[in-house]
Amino acid sequence: MCRKKFWILLLLVIGIGLAHGQSRRIINIPDISGYKTLKCDFHIHTVFSDGTVWPTVRINEAWEEGLDAISITDHIEYRPHSTDVVADHNRSYEIAVPLARQKNILLVKGAEITRSMPPGHLNALFIKNANLLDRDDVFDAIKEARDQGAFLIWNHPGWKAQQPDSTLWWPEHSNLLANGLLHGIEVYNSNEYYPEALEWANEKKLTMFANTDVHGPMNVEEGQHRPMTLVFAKSRTEGGIKEALFNRRTLAYFDNTLVGQSALLEPVFFASLEYDKAPLRIANGINKVVYLRNNSDLDYELELVQPGVGFDAPERLTLKAHHVTPLSLSGNSDEIGSTREINLYYTVKNMFTGPVDNLIVTFTFKNLP
Ligand SMILES: [Zn+2]
Ligand SMILES: [Zn+2]
Structure with missing residues (x-):
């Protein structure tokens, strides 16, 4: 086959491929x-x-x-x-x-x-x-x-x-x-x-x-x-x-x-999530669930950095892609009743800022009595 004919045939094959509706x-x-x-x-x-x-x-x-x-x-x-x-x-x-x-x-x-x-x-x-x-x-x-x-x-x-x-x-x-x-x-x-x-x-x-x-x-x-x-x-x-x-x-x-850099990883992480940011009302013995909706294609693997002061939070949490995951917080001492800001520190195990360093994220909620 001459070269010209070969290329015409090749383009035709590609063209047929295109005609089939790809999505x-x-x-x-x-x-x-x-x-x-x-x-x-x-x-x-x-x-x-x-x-x-x-x-x-x-x-x-x-x-x-x-x-x-x-x-x-x-x-x-x-x-x-x-x-x-x-x-x-x-x-x-x-x-x-x-x-x-x-x-x-x-x-x-x-x-x-x-x-x-x-x-x-x-x-x-x-x-x-x-x-x-x-x-x-x-x-x-x-x-x-x-x-x-x-x-x-x-x-x-x-x-x-x-x-x-x-x-x-x-x-x-x-x-x-x-x-x-x-x-x-x-x-x-x-x-x-x-x-x-x-x-x-x-x-x-x-x-x-x-x-x-x-x-x-x-x-x-x-x-x-x-x-x-x-x-x-x-x-x-x-x-x-x-x-x-x-x-x-x-x-x-x-x-x-x-x-990559935390300055980019962190906004991507939070832009992936939707959740109610209204103040919590946690007191000793009172439980509250925040539903975290992950709209991204990534499953975020979270690990608690340090225990909460006056409340329990899950040590590990997977925010599955395109799913809603409950984050359950419960007061475990009287101290929480007077805490006005609750900070939760998690490392994101599948987001790396260095060879052995993970991104650390902070969820901050107001707490009302
Ligand atoms: Zn190459
Ligand atoms: Zn190369």
């Missing part, structure tokens, strides 16, 4: 004050590097899975299909962009600078011309990306193929950081979590990411979701995403876990 799932993670919570995946491959799918498939997958934005980040230096797929480094983006516009998926132009460690693999997002990143010297490639206004992410920093003994930060990364050539880091890639990267992100003020690095077709089971980066953007635009990334407003979301 878009809704990811329930709330917006927070002042920001839209965008669901994003900034590390994706296609046949234009070592992936096995056509760029438009990535747009359809993102739409079906409820994402707001993706970046196709084909390898600059590694293109095993290049005898069959003859094109320059901008082509995968150009093919995907019309469908992205049609489906209202924000498509960030990107590429993966793919070198041995150090410095390893880096994604360059918001680039203008990927062909110019094809340079002999890796630092020339990174500088070129930066000169195009790119946001640069160190990918899979603990990938065993490149860091077999331990996950190390190399002097080359300090050099990149010092020269404004490194802005973010993947704390999660595909199915690997790198707690070291979370620590570095906190120490060195890097933006955190969870990305799929998907090469084959996405295969998300019902009730599951792909690893993703939540971006807290002032607007649902590419510019909104860029501003948020450079200002570190992201959380890494994988499985039932959220990782």
Whole structure:
């Protein structure tokens, strides 16, 4: 079959797939004050590097899975299909962009600078011309990306193929950081979590990411979701995403876990919940139940930090996604009768601010006699 016929056939197959009514799932993670919570995946491959799918498939997958934005980040230096797929480094983006516009998926132009460690693999997002990143010297490639206004992410920093003994930060990364050539880091890639990267992100003020690095077709089971980066953007635009990334407003979301800064985790937690905030009337021997409704997709696993003064509260509580959970409080001494403010301190076991640190939340209620 000649090449032209092959591509026409391929597009036809994709077209037939589109004609079958697909539906878009809704990811329930709330917006927070002042920001839209965008669901994003900034590390994706296609046949234009070592992936096995056509760029438009990535747009359809993102739409079906409820994402707001993706970046196709084909390898600059590694293109095993290049005898069959003859094109320059901008082509995968150009093919995907019309469908992205049609489906209202924000498509960030990107590429993966793919070198041995150090410095390893880096994604360059918001680039203008990927062909110019094809340079002999890796630092020339990174500088070129930066000169195009790119946001640069160190990918899979603990990938065993490149860091077999331990996950190390190399002097080359300090050099990149010092020269404004490194802005973010993947704390999660595909199915690997790198707690070291979370620590570095906190120490060195890097933006955190969870990305799929998907090469084959996405295969998300019902009730599951792909690893993703939540971006807290002032607007649902590419510019909104860029501003948020450079200002570190992201959380890494994988499985039932959220990782990032408490300044973002806490508002997400409370925006997920609805409950009656009216004053309680607890006294010795008097019980009160507050019904916590969790509208998000996360099951929040709570553990009491310290016992209440004058009242009993559950030591452990799971606020199941899309369920209402009773929080039962009961007065156990006369002291509670004269307490006007009740504070409940819980750690959220599936929200991490550091490798071994969980978010601590405070529920505050007024208490009336
Ligand atoms: Zn890579
Ligand atoms: Zn990759």
